[in-house]
Amino acid sequence: MQAEQISIFIENKAGRLSDVTGILAKAGINIRALAVADTSDFGVLRLIVDDNAKAEEVLKNSGFTVRKTRVVAVKVDDNPGGLHRILEVLKNARINVEYMYAFIQQSGDKAIMIFRFDQTEEAIKILLDKGVTVVDGSTLSTL
Amino acid sequence: MIFNIEYETMPREALEAIQLKRLQTVLSHVYATVPFYKKKLDDAGILPGDVKTLKDLQRIPFTTKQDLRDNYPFGMFAVPMANVVRIHASSGTTGQPTVVGYTARDIDTWAELMARALSSAGASRGDIIHNAYGYGLFTGGLGVHYGAEKLGASVIPVSGGNTKRQVIIMRDFKPTILTATPSYTLHLAEAAEEMGVSFKDLHFKAGIFGAEPWSEDMRQEIERKLNLDAIDIYGLSEVMGPGVSIECREAKKGLHIFEDHFIPEIINPDTGEVLPYGEPGELVFTTITKEAFPIIRYRTRDITSLNPEPCVCGRTHVRMNKVSGRSDDMMIIRGVNVFPSQIESVLMQVQEVEPHYQLIVDRKDNLDTLTVRVEIGEKLFSDEVKQLQQLENKISKDIKETLGVSAKVQLAEPKSIARSEGKATRVIDNRKI
Numbered sequence: 134m135q136a137e138q139i140s141i142f143i144e145n146k147a148g149r150l151s152d153v154t155g156i157l158a159k160a161g162i163n164i165r166a167l168a169v170a171d172t173s174d175f176g177v178l179r180l181i182v183d184d185n186a187k188a189e190e191v192l193k194n195s196g197f198t199v200r201k202t203r204v205v206a207v208k209v210d211d212n213p214g215g216l217h218r219i220l221e222v223l224k225n226a227r228i229n230v231e232y233m234y235a236f237i238q239q240s241g242d243k244a245i246m247i248f249r250f251d252q253t254e255e256a257i258k259i260l261l262d263k264g265v266t267v268v269d270g271s272t273l274s275t276l
Numbered sequence: 277m278i279f280n281i282e283y284e285t286m287p288r289e290a291l292e293a294i295q296l297k298r299l300q301t302v303l304s305h306v307y308a309t310v311p312f313y314k315k316k317l318d319d320a321g322i323l324p325g326d327v328k329t330l331k332d333l334q335r336i337p338f339t340t341k342q343d344l345r346d347n348y349p350f351g352m353f354a355v356p357m358a359n360v361v362r363i364h365a366s367s368g369t370t371g372q373p374t375v376v377g378y379t380a381r382d383i384d385t386w387a388e389l390m391a392r393a394l395s396s397a398g399a400s401r402g403d404i405i406h407n408a409y410g411y412g413l414f415t416g417g418l419g420v421h422y423g424a425e426k427l428g429a430s431v432i433p434v435s436g437g438n439t440k441r442q443v444i445i446m447r448d449f450k451p452t453i454l455t456a457t458p459s460y461t462l463h464l465a466e467a468a469e470e471m472g473v474s475f476k477d478l479h480f481k482a483g484i485f486g487a488e489p490w491s492e493d494m495r496q497e498i499e500r501k502l503n504l505d506a507i508d509i510y511g512l513s514e515v516m517g518p519g520v521s522i523e524c525r526e527a528k529k530g531l532h533i534f535e536d537h538f539i540p541e542i543i544n545p546d547t548g549e550v551l552p553y554g555e556p557g558e559l560v561f562t563t564i565t566k567e568a569f570p571i572i573r574y575r576t577r578d579i580t581s582l583n584p585e586p587c588v589c590g591r592t593h594v595r596m597n598k599v600s601g602r603s604d605d606m607m608i609i610r611g612v613n614v615f616p617s618q619i620e621s622v623l624m625q626v627q628e629v630e631p632h633y634q635l636i637v638d639r640k641d642n643l644d645t646l647t648v649r650v651e652i653g654e655k656l657f658s659d660e661v662k663q664l665q666q667l668e669n670k671i672s673k674d675i676k677e678t679l680g681v682s683a684k685v686q687l688a689e690p691k692s693i694a695r696s697e698g699k700a701t702r703v704i705d706n707r708k709i
Contacts, residue, residue, distance in 0.1 A: 140659035142652055144689050170661045174686050177661055196691045198652055202659040231660055249659070 134257050136206045136270040137185050138247065141178040142198040145171060153178060153192065160191045165276070166247055168234035181206075181236060181247060183274045203253050206236060206273050208243045208266035216246065219265055226259045228252055238276065245276075279395035279427070280388070283536045284591045291592060295539055296330050298564035303327055303336075306570050309354040312347055313572060333539065333562060334550050338573045341374065344514065349375040355568050365413045366513050366613065373413075376513050377568040383422060385565055389534050390423020390519040396532065396589075397507040398482045398525040399453045401428035406451035406480075408460060409487065410436040410611070415517030416487050420455045423519060429453070436460065439467040446480075447473050454483035457611045458490040458498060458506075462642030465501045480504040482525060486511065486518060488608040489599055495528075508598060514574055515561045521596055530583050530595030537565045540596065541573070542582055545603035556581040558603045559596065577604045605703060607637060609644045612681045616702045619648060619683075622674045626667075627656060634693045639707040646683040648675065651690050 143149045150169070157164060157180075166181040182188045185201065192199045209215045223230060229251045236245035245268060250256040260267055268276075278284050286294075303324035306313040317323065320337050327333065344352060353360065359379050366374040378386065399405065405424045409416030417435055424431035432451060434442055442464060445451075454461065461483060468475060480502060486509035498506045510531050511518035520538060521531035533540050538561050542551045545558040559576045563569075579601040584594050607614045616635055623631035632651040637644060650671065658664055668685040675683045 138659075140657075142657050142664075142687070142689060144692060149689075172661060172665065175664065175688075177659060177664070179659065196689070198654055198657045198690055200654060200657050200659055 134205070134261075134267045134269045135203045135253060136181070136247070136268065136273050138202045138204045138249075139180045139182060139185055139188050139192070140200045140202050141180070141192060143176050143178050145174050145176055150178065152195075153197070156191050156195050157182065157188060160187060162188050162191070165273070166234060166236040168232070168247075170232065179232075179234070179247075181273065185274075202249065205248045205250060205253060205257055205260070206268040206270075207246050207248055207260060208268060209246050211242050211244045215244070219246075219260070222259060222263045222265065223250075223256065226255070228256045228259065236273075236276075245273075277395045277398060277400055278590065279392040284392060284532075284534075284593060286536070286592055288592055291535060292330060294536055295564060298536075299330065299333060299539065299562065300324065300327055302562075302564050302566075302570045303572070305567075306354055306572060310352060312343065312352060330539070333541070333573070336573055338543075338548065338560065338575050339571055340575050341514075341577075344374045345372045348372045350377070352571070353377050353568055354570055355379055360568050362418075364415045364418075364513050364517065374514055376415075379567040382516075382566050382568050385537065386419060386516055386519060387422035387426035389516070389537060390419055391426040392423075392534065393484065393509055393519045393522040394420075394423055394427050394429065394453065396522045396524045396591075397453065397484045397509075398505065399424075399427060399429055403427075403429045403453050404449060404451040404479075405429050405431045405453045405455060406434060406442075406446060406449070407431055408434055408436055408442060408454065408456035408464070409518070414611075415511070415513045416457075416611075419511070419517035419519060420484075439464060440471065443468045443471050443473050446478055450479040452479050452481050454480050454502070454504065456483070456485060457487045458485040458494055459488060459610060459639070459642055459644055461485060461498055461502065462494075465498075466642065475502045475504070478503070482507055484509050484522070487611045489601075492598075510596070510599065512576060514571055515563060515576075516566065520561070524587065524589035524591060526589040527587055530587075530597050532587070532589075532591045532593040532595050533582075535593045538563055540582060540594065542580070543575075545575075545577075545579075553582050553584045553594075556600070559599075577602050577606060579603055607635070607703065607705065609637060609646050609681050612679065614646070614679055614681055618679055619675060622678050623648075623650060623671065626671055626674065627653070632690075632693050633702070634688075635703045637703070637705045637707055644707065646681060647686060648672075648683045649686045649688045649693060651693055652687045653690065 163183045168179045170177045231249040233248045307324045316337050322335050360377040361380050362378040407420045411417030482505040484507050495506045507523045509522045511520040521533040523531050541560040542557040551557045559578045561574050578599045580596045580599050634649040636647040671685045
């Protein structure tokens with residue numbers, strides 16, 4: 134039930150982000166979700182794309198340090214309190230969220246959030262127990 | 277002012293006669309007591325008795341920093357430990373610092389030479405010396421201290437650090453001579469300004485600055501900001517410590533080498549050939565009076581030239597020009613000797629592979645800063661920012677612990693460090709020295 138994310142190390146300087154998007158565009162890879170964590174001198178770019186294997190290959194070939202990371206894609210009710218209910222479930226189970234970001238979806242009454250947990254397996258188990266929908270990687274890339 | 281008129285103004289001919297006699301004595305001494313020198317001379321096919329003129333010194337092989345490391349810790353000592361009263365060690369070499377020893381007579385010689393140096397900068401009995409060189413294994417603090425006492429001046433052993441307290445002491449104790457590294461001096465000046473203390477109101481007449489390279493521009497800046505005569509001093513622990521050579525306050529043009537104790541040579545660093553006066557090259561020293569740790573033809577790696585012109589101050593000792601660079605890749609950062617290879621070995625322990633890195637040295641607010649850029653490979657790359665920051669902190673801490681110098685670590689993308697002819701450019705020194 135896990136999903137895969139591509140993480141890329143980028144220095145905090147002008148044009149680096151567009152270098153990455155350029156490489157992906159040229160390879161015909163579609164970016165579905167994206168988040169950047171930054172410090173004063175570097176950042177980590179996190180991507181969900183429609184073809185992880187190819188994205189990793191083209192980025193590595195261009196000299197980037199790339200890593201695949203296990204994340205969890207969760208369906209969240211697209212109404213007030215939707216995200217809060219899920220975070221409450223995690224809080225009660227004492228599961229720490231390392232980071233999270235939104236997945237782009239054009240329509241529907243559910244949003245998809247990407248989570249990175251310190252305990253991935255346990256988090257999935259708890260969420261499923263509480264009736265939360267977890268989207269697996271293969272489904273995610275077809276959305 | 278000249279502390280030892282007899283020796284410091286001795287006619288060249290008499291000086292050279294003394295040099296030769298002392299050189300012959302020291303060669304016999306090391307040949308008999310230090311296996312390293314015996315082997316070196318035997319291998320070169322020259323015996324101490326073969327040295328009949330000063331020029332014959334050129335037939336003796338050089339001694340290098342690596343030789344000292346190979347004989348760590350006490351292999352180069354020429355007297356039994358029972359006769360050694362002091363041990364110093366050079367800063368910041370991975371695993372094996374350079375260890376030097378002194379007999380009671382060596383300490384006395386050193387004190388005499390430092391007293392000469394202080395006199396040369398205009399100090400005398402009755403002066404109060406604010407000694408901000410570090411006390412400890414580093415030779416700076418104690419070297420100046422013993423010289424000041426020998427001179428009969430009053431020494432304040434304030435050592436390095438605690439800058440605000442230093443400013444208060446300078447204001448209240450009214451010292452007249454300042455001894456410190458030039459970069460720390462400018463830092464002191466800024467701290468004083470922030471505290472509302474003006475050097476115009478202080479009592480300094482001269483400052484003796486060394487242990488790191490500094491430029492004529494920096495001299496002007498120090499003299500303007502601190503309202504004193506800035507005098508350049510030179511020394512290294514392998515040869516003795518501070519007081520190997522110093523400028524005279526009269527000329528402030530080149531540093532007189534105390535030639536009755538040291539024989540300087542300038543060589544071509546590539547060929548080892550001895551160069552004539554005036555030509556720039558690597559400075560080589562032979563100590564001719566030291567007992568515990570005599571050193572023969574030691575390659576300092578410092579680039580300078582020698583000037584034999586008579587000086588207005590009356591000293592007959594040859595002058596070396598300000599050190600203009602190094603013939604190796606050593607950097608001096610806040611008075612600490614740093615070789616890129618030392619940083620590399622720290623990085624290798626973290627990364628377990630050959631690291632690609634770059635050292636960037638700057639001078640900000642008059643203090644040297646070292647930035648270490650390290651390319652991050654897949655093995656160390658974590659998706660989480662906090663782990664990457666922990667990695668930066670760990671490398672920084674390891675560098676501090678191993679080398680004693682603070683460094684800011686910056687992770688960099690692979691291949692982002694410029695490579696020239698396949699080899700990375702290791703050091704970018706932006707300091708204007």
